[in-house]
Amino acid sequence: MNYKELLKQRLSEKRYVHSLAVANEAVRLAVKYGCDEEKAYLAGLLHDVTKNTSREEQLKMFNDFGIMLDDVSFAAEKLWHAISGAAFCEKVLGITDAEILSAIRYHTTAKADMTLLQKVLYLADFTSADRDYDDVDVMRSLVDISMEKALDYALSYTIKDLVQQGRQIHPDTMEAYNFVKEKI
Numbered sequence: 001m002n003y004k005e006l007l008k009q010r011l012s013e014k015r016y017v018h019s020l021a022v023a024n025e026a027v028r029l030a031v032k033y034g035c036d037e038e039k040a041y042l043a044g045l046l047h048d049v050t051k052n053t054s055r056e057e058q059l060k061m062f063n064d065f066g067i068m069l070d071d072v073s074f075a076a077e078k079l080w081h082a083i084s085g086a087a088f089c090e091k092v093l094g095i096t097d098a099e100i101l102s103a104i105r106y107h108t109t110a111k112a113d114m115t116l117l118q119k120v121l122y123l124a125d126f127t128s129a130d131r132d133y134d135d136v137d138v139m140r141s142l143v144d145i146s147m148e149k150a151l152d153y154a155l156s157y158t159i160k161d162l163v164q165q166g167r168q169i170h171p172d173t174m175e176a177y178n179f180v181k182e183k184i
């Protein structure tokens with residue numbers, strides 16, 4: 001299957017460009033940190049495959065695939081595409097690699113004790129060339145120094161941002177944060 005063509009059909013131009021940029025950044029980090037480059041590329045390319053998928057279509061996928069969302073995930077629609085995206089890659093695209101699927105599954109919330117590929121994708125989503133937010137320069141320099149330092153910064157940034165917006169924080173994100181804090 002030509003994944004780029006599929007993404008062009010499913011995503012906005014901006015999100016398509018982002019997907020290519022994350023794939024490239026994931027490969028760069030994979031080379032730097034000794035992760036499988038092909039897996040990093042594929043995970044990066046496909047991580048937002050359902051990002052522009054409607055609420056209704058995603059709810060149908062959850063139903064069809066027997067996926068139960070926890071309360072925090074259900075309330076935060078931004079988190080849905082990680083769950084529906086991993087399911088889409090597995091059930092529709094037939095991707096069987098559990099590492100790739102779980103990297104996509106946790107690319108938004110993160111989780112405790114992440115695999116190298118999960119970290120690569122999570123961080124590449126913050127530092128890809130198309131990204132532009134206040135602290136992107138800090139993130140880009142940290143990711144070249146240490147994955148753990150970059151994770152600490154990214155998770156702290158995310159949690160602060162969610163608190164400022166008065167939003168809930170997914171338990172996986174809190175566990176990721178607590179785990180990283182023990183390591184550094």
Ligand SMILES: [Fe+2]
Nearest residue numbers: 047048107108
């Ligand atoms: Fe995403």
Ligand SMILES: [Fe+2]
Nearest residue numbers: 022047048125
């Ligand atoms: Fe993304």
